[in-house]
Amino acid sequence: MTDELSKKHTKLVRILVLVAVAMFGFGYALVPIYDVLCEWKWIERDRPDDIKQVSEATYKVDMAREITVEFITTLNESTPMEFHPEVKQIKVHPGEYHTVNFYAENKANKVMVSRAIASFSPALTSSYFEKTQCFCFSEQTFQPKEIKIMPMRFVINPDLPASYKTITLSYTFFDNTEKSVNK
Amino acid sequence: MSAAVAEHDDHDDHHHDDHDHGPAKGLLRWIITTNHKDIGTLYLLFALAMFFVGGSMAMVIRAELFEPGLQFVDPAFFNSMTTMHALVMVFGAVMPAFVGLANWQIPLMIGAADMALPRMNNMSFWMLVAGVLLLASTLFMEGGAPNGGWTLYPPLVLQPITVGKALPFAIFSVHLLGISSIMGAINIIATILNMRAPAMRLMDMPLFVWTWLITAFLLIAVMPVFAGAVTMLLTDKFFHTSFFNAAGGGDPVLYEHIFWFFGHPEVYIMILPTFGVASTIIPVFARKPLFGYASMVWATASIAFLSFIVWAHHMFTVGMPIAGELYFMYATMIIAVPTGVKVFNWTATMWKGAMTFETPMLFSIAFVVLFTMGGFTGLMMAIAPSDFQYHDTYFIVAHFHYTLVPASIFILMAAGYFWLPKWTGHMYNEKIGQLHFWLSAISVNILFFPQHFLGLAGMPRRIPDYAIQFADWNMISSIGGFIFGASQLLFLYIVYDTIKGGTGEKVTDEVWEDAAKHGLEWTLPSPVPYHTWSTPPAAVPTEHVLDTH
Numbered sequence: 245m246t247d248e249l250s251k252k253h254t255k256l257v258r259i260l261v262l263v264a265v266a267m268f269g270f271g272y273a274l275v276p277i278y279d280v281l282c283e284w285k286w287i288e289r290d291r292p293d294d295i296k297q298v299s300e301a302t303y304k305v306d307m308a309r310e311i312t313v314e315f316i317t318t319l320n321e322s323t324p325m326e327f328h329p330e331v332k333q334i335k336v337h338p339g340e341y342h343t344v345n346f347y348a349e350n351k352a353n354k355v356m357v358s359r360a361i362a363s364f365s366p367a368l369t370s371s372y373f374e375k376t377q378c379f380c381f382s383e384q385t386f387q388p389k390e391i392k393i394m395p396m397r398f399v400i401n402p403d404l405p406a407s408y409k410t411i412t413l414s415y416t417f418f419d420n421t422e423k424s425v426n427k
Numbered sequence: 428m429s430a431a432v433a434e435h436d437d438h439d440d441h442h443h444d445d446h447d448h449g450p451a452k453g454l455l456r457w458i459i460t461t462n463h464k465d466i467g468t469l470y471l472l473f474a475l476a477m478f479f480v481g482g483s484m485a486m487v488i489r490a491e492l493f494e495p496g497l498q499f500v501d502p503a504f505f506n507s508m509t510t511m512h513a514l515v516m517v518f519g520a521v522m523p524a525f526v527g528l529a530n531w532q533i534p535l536m537i538g539a540a541d542m543a544l545p546r547m548n549n550m551s552f553w554m555l556v557a558g559v560l561l562l563a564s565t566l567f568m569e570g571g572a573p574n575g576g577w578t579l580y581p582p583l584v585l586q587p588i589t590v591g592k593a594l595p596f597a598i599f600s601v602h603l604l605g606i607s608s609i610m611g612a613i614n615i616i617a618t619i620l621n622m623r624a625p626a627m628r629l630m631d632m633p634l635f636v637w638t639w640l641i642t643a644f645l646l647i648a649v650m651p652v653f654a655g656a657v658t659m660l661l662t663d664k665f666f667h668t669s670f671f672n673a674a675g676g677g678d679p680v681l682y683e684h685i686f687w688f689f690g691h692p693e694v695y696i697m698i699l700p701t702f703g704v705a706s707t708i709i710p711v712f713a714r715k716p717l718f719g720y721a722s723m724v725w726a727t728a729s730i731a732f733l734s735f736i737v738w739a740h741h742m743f744t745v746g747m748p749i750a751g752e753l754y755f756m757y758a759t760m761i762i763a764v765p766t767g768v769k770v771f772n773w774t775a776t777m778w779k780g781a782m783t784f785e786t787p788m789l790f791s792i793a794f795v796v797l798f799t800m801g802g803f804t805g806l807m808m809a810i811a812p813s814d815f816q817y818h819d820t821y822f823i824v825a826h827f828h829y830t831l832v833p834a835s836i837f838i839l840m841a842a843g844y845f846w847l848p849k850w851t852g853h854m855y856n857e858k859i860g861q862l863h864f865w866l867s868a869i870s871v872n873i874l875f876f877p878q879h880f881l882g883l884a885g886m887p888r889r890i891p892d893y894a895i896q897f898a899d900w901n902m903i904s905s906i907g908g909f910i911f912g913a914s915q916l917l918f919l920y921i922v923y924d925t926i927k928g929g930t931g932e933k934v935t936d937e938v939w940e941d942a943a944k945h946g947l948e949w950t951l952p953s954p955v956p957y958h959t960w961s962t963p964p965a966a967v968p969t970e971h972v973l974d975t976h
Contacts, residue, residue, distance in 0.1 A: 249621060249622070253543050253544065253617050253621055256616065256617050256620060256621065257544070257613055257617060260612075260613045260616060260647055261613065263647055263648070264609050264613075264647050264650075264651050265651070267647070267648050267649070267650075267651035267652055268651035268652070268654060268655050269655075270651075270652060270655075271651065271652040271653075271654070271655025271656055271659075271685055271688075272655055272659075274652075274681070274684065274685050274688070275659075275670060275681065278681050320586055320674070359674045361673040361674060367746040368746075416673070418673065418674025420674050420675070422667055
């Protein structure tokens with residue numbers, strides 16, 4: 245191989261390796277980029293951060309409509325808890341306030357920090373489902389074998405499009421003990 | 428290598444580590460070789476072996492799905508089989524097979540003595556072997572091989588405890604495979620850009636070289652992104668990060684975006700070299716120059732570009748804003764334009780050609796027809812509202828198998844029949860070749876066509892058991908699968924037989940009538956000597972760049 249060709253190879257390989265390394269970084273850069281893009285107004289993302297506590301506004305109760313709200317609870321596979329809603333479903337009128345209690349029990353003999361993450365189906369209903377009080381706003385610390393009755397107070401915004409008749413709200417309890425900064 | 432360095436001054440300087448006395452003796456030759464032909468052979472044989480490993484897994488899947496109910500394997504193992512079948516076929520069979528073809532053919536086609544970086548070439552191959560072995564080792568681990576699907580979606584791989592053992596091995600295996608393909612890609616780009624015969628301009632290059640040049644750029648651009656995504660999975664699982672873990676504020680949907688940003692170009696990494704081989708074979712047997720050479724190059728480049736901006740069509744049902752659905756729908760449909768140009772050009776190349784139907788041509792024609800069908804179902808799924816029905820059903824399984832099996836795999840078979848006589852100097856047995864073709868072409872349709880019906884009727888993918896109404900078509904599909912699987916043993920026999928002497932007929936340098944008009948490799952002796960193009964050719968065939976009349 246001539247020196248000239250060898251130099252051409254070296255130069256090209258350097259550039260290509262740099263591209264590969266940059267693309268590895270780009271994969272990581274997609275994480276913040278994704279968060280920024282999801283803040284755009286026309287992207288409605290169902291994320292725990294978006295389901296914020298709101299102060300109790302007064303709506304005109306729409307007695308003509310009745311929405312079925314269903315509750316599903318799931319435990320992340322490794323979470324040693326018992327977790328279920330006290331009622332599986334309720335019928336509500338938009339604009340009406342309701343409180344539903346959730347039963348949670350730490351089955352383990354150790355302190356546990358858990359976090360409940362909500363998910364809505366259909367996803368687009370999440371922005372009309374307003375919570376004024378919820379155990380899901382923050383991490384929950386459980387003493388060994390502690391039992392908690394946790395309330396969730398909500399209202400459905402009467403602006404909810406008429407096509408929605410049923411909203412399913414699913415909570416998954418994650419064991420966050422290892423990762424939590426609050427332990 | 429020290430001998431090579433010492434010899435350097437005495438020999439002409441196109442060879443920096445060649446030995447004029449041919450390959451080293453014994454088995455060690457295959458481990459230390461830096462010769463592009465040896466490494467090409469290693470890649471191709473390894474890919475062939477993996478084709479049968481991945482194929483056996485497919486046979487397990489089809490056996491279990493032969494009837495409703497659970498017969499042979501438990502569901503977790505079934506899921507391991509679908510996951511491993513995909514990973515082995517994509518990363519162990521199809522991609523290495525095309526890298527093998529690139530190793531053999533690119534230097535021969537562009538008049539270069541070897542690949543640009545021969546030692547790195549050796550390393551790429553052995554890292555591939557290490558990666559695949561690491562992946563295969565998970566089959567024997569407690570809890571079994573990864574079973575959350577080849578896409579490794581986070582809730583499926585992060586939450587269950589069962590894949591705890593296998594997951595890090597699968598991830599490191601992906602890292603090794605990624606590094607191996609990136610090194611291979613760098614080597615191919617350096618070879619093509621720096622080592623072409625002086626007479627060969629970029630727009631003189633054979634289409635196979637063009638498609639590989641573009642594929643290599645795709646590899647460099649997206650394999651690192653995939654490596655990053657699986658590294659995030661790894662740290663989420665073991666180091667308490669929360670990229671995709673909802674409990675820590677992460678988002679599993681983010682993984683889908685990153686994965687498919689890699690995954691969509693990845694499917695073109697498997698299909699673009701396929702296009703290149705088809706564009707090489709069809710003109711030879713149509714005895715005409717390739718129709719629309721320049722448009723083929725531009726179509727390839729456009730497909731490669733579009734592959735980066737359409738990824739979310741894999742996730743229409745994830746809950747995207749309507750604007751996103753519309754954008755990804757239209758962008759995806761645009762891909763049909765350059766792809767249509769290609770299919771048109773292949774057809775136009777055959778139009779009024781003096782065609783003959785040897786095995787490589789049969790496989791190529793079947794590719795054009797069946798790939799087009801796979802393309803049409805792709806177009807159906809590009810339509811976002813319809814995709815809600817097709818999503819995660821057997822319809823998508825039928826779609827991507829049509830674009831991979833009777834497309835990529837058929838073209839790899841065609842390439843084997845087309846170039847084996849050149850490489851070995853022996854002619855394969857045409858009768859068995861034709862038998863292999865007809866069995867494959869018929870059974871592949873019995874295997875995959877009914878899956879369209881199953882999908883449209885609502886049968887989900889990745890399930891070991893199914894509702895009774897899907898029974899008939901599943902049984903037919905399985906029968907097709909068994910015939911297809913068994914037929915491939917013929918190919919194994921033909922490869923063995925041809926290497927051992929084939930029909931005994933001595934092939935000419937051109938092998939196929941007037942092939943020398945179509946590519947430089949046919950001007951070399953058959954079998955191809957261990958060292959070729961020590962001096963670059965003075966002129967290159969230009970017929971393929973002329974517009975046809």
